Amino acid sequence: xxxxxxxxxxxxxxxxxxxxxxxxxxxxxxxxxxxxxxxxxxxxxxxxxxxxxxxxxxxxxxxxxxxxxxxxxxxxxxxxxxxxxxxxxxxxxxxxxxxxxxxxxxxxxxxxxxxxxxxxxxxxxxxxxxxxxxxxxxxxxxxxxxxxxxxxxxxxxxxxxxxxxxxxxxxxxxxxxxxxxxxxxxxxxxxxxxxxxxxxxxxxxxxxxxxxxxxxxxxxxxxxxxxxxxxxxxxxxxxxxxxxxxxxxxxxxxxxxxxxxxxxxxxxxxxxxxxxxxxxxxxxxxxxxxxxxxxxxxxxxxxxxxxxxxxxxxxxxxxxxxxxxxxxxxxxxxxxxxxxxxxxxxxxxxxxxxxxxxxxxxxxxxxxxxxxxxxxxxxxxxxxxxxxxxxxxxxxxxxxxxxxxxxxxxxxxxxxxxxxxxxxxxxxxxxxxxxxxxxxxxxxxx
Ligand SMILES: *Cc1c(COP(=O)(O)O)cnc(C)c1O
Numbered sequence: 001x002x003x004x005x006x007x008x009x010x011x012x013x014x015x016x017x018x019x020x021x022x023x024x025x026x027x028x029x030x031x032x033x034x035x036x037x038x039x040x041x042x043x044x045x046x047x048x049x050x051x052x053x054x055x056x057x058x059x060x061x062x063x064x065x066x067x068x069x070x071x072x073x074x075x076x077x078x079x080x081x082x083x084x085x086x087x088x089x090x091x092x093x094x095x096x097x098x099x100x101x102x103x104x105x106x107x108x109x110x111x112x113x114x115x116x117x118x119x120x121x122x123x124x125x126x127x128x129x130x131x132x133x134x135x136x137x138x139x140x141x142x143x144x145x146x147x148x149x150x151x152x153x154x155x156x157x158x159x160x161x162x163x164x165x166x167x168x169x170x171x172x173x174x175x176x177x178x179x180x181x182x183x184x185x186x187x188x189x190x191x192x193x194x195x196x197x198x199x200x201x202x203x204x205x206x207x208x209x210x211x212x213x214x215x216x217x218x219x220x221x222x223x224x225x226x227x228x229x230x231x232x233x234x235x236x237x238x239x240x241x242x243x244x245x246x247x248x249x250x251x252x253x254x255x256x257x258x259x260x261x262x263x264x265x266x267x268x269x270x271x272x273x274x275x276x277x278x279x280x281x282x283x284x285x286x287x288x289x290x291x292x293x294x295x296x297x298x299x300x301x302x303x304x305x306x307x308x309x310x311x312x313x314x315x316x317x318x319x320x321x322x323x324x325x326x327x328x329x330x331x332x333x334x335x336x337x338x339x340x341x342x343x344x345x346x347x348x349x350x351x352x353x354x355x356x357x358x359x360x361x362x363x364x365x366x367x368x369x370x371x372x373x374x375x376x377x378x379x380x381x382x383x384x385x386x387x388x389x390x391x392x393x394x395x396x397x398x399x400x401x402x403x404x405x406x407x408x409x410x411x412x413x414x415x416x417x418x419x420x421x422x423x424x425x426x427x428x429x430x431x432x433x434x435x436x437x438x439x440x441x442x443x444x445x446x
Pocket of ligand 1: 111112113114116145146147148217222223251252253254255279280
């Protein structure tokens, strides 16, 4: 039995129809460096999806490797209730300096979905113990993605993930989210006034008094297919949430850490959310860790004598894991000392022009959108009507398989293909991945 066969004997892979693996068996990766994964089959793959958006500074980054090794020989893990350690403290000190002004308290979780759960519970309990127990509802956008656990899935709005589980989920007030490619107002993102905010405003005016928090992914709804929208939407939302004493929870798990060209997507709108969730790139894609950060006002609502019963009694076994914290500290050091964001932004325009040049004229490429180094394109049957292909044709998946043959990992979201590479991708690598992508698209959509 070879390794791939053994894999299939034992392993149930995430987000997969395992029958697909009959045709495309698991690709065994032996090692990785920078943009590239090296397979046991001797092939190399350009990882332009940052292995599910978490690899921020290239695989096996020497500085992060060394930082984790140093930490490993000192302290691998310690209970985080009443105990602490230097790596966690250093991380928070450095992070708070970079966060939007006012976010000052850091709560540790161990994956993105858990960070969302913690944020929702924190908001709910805050209102409960500040005299507003009627604030029980959450508002979230259509096409939102916030993770897979039951609370996070409830605020998510992608049927593919949640439809079957509807009877299990908490009831959420669903707001029609922005859709700039198929704008209901006939506007364009670059100069609109986020007219589509009106539906959020209507619901906040009507149900604000019973709403605990409004949660959204700022600037890009990533799992929806890299749907990018105007920061004006966030400005309006901030004002409206304040008016109704509704918390604004910014899920920056996918878009934080420079993915959109700014350290945090909220920076584009110059707003501070009440709660921000971070994950993915936080540890450079090394170890599972996530954070729920908030402000003093929320923190203080839980601060009281023990017998008042106001504490936030929420925990994860691996909260504040020192290895993950050491990786996360080094990520912040690298971002600063190597001026990563500025360099990424200098390259971003070039990347986008390459993508446009290669794909814009293709008859089935309906929209190309970008923010920071994220570049996405949407495949449609008809460019004029923007009508998609029948999803049963699995066009995106077929392009993915074609690109894999040529050494490019271009995992699609339905018929949206995207690049979300490490911020350290080189110009020559951009040229080669875009060229392979162009070929793969042309081979499937002749
Ligand atoms: C990935 C993701 C999550 C969930 O994070 P996990 O670590 O996979 O649980 C939540 N929100 C957004 C926006 C994400 O992209």
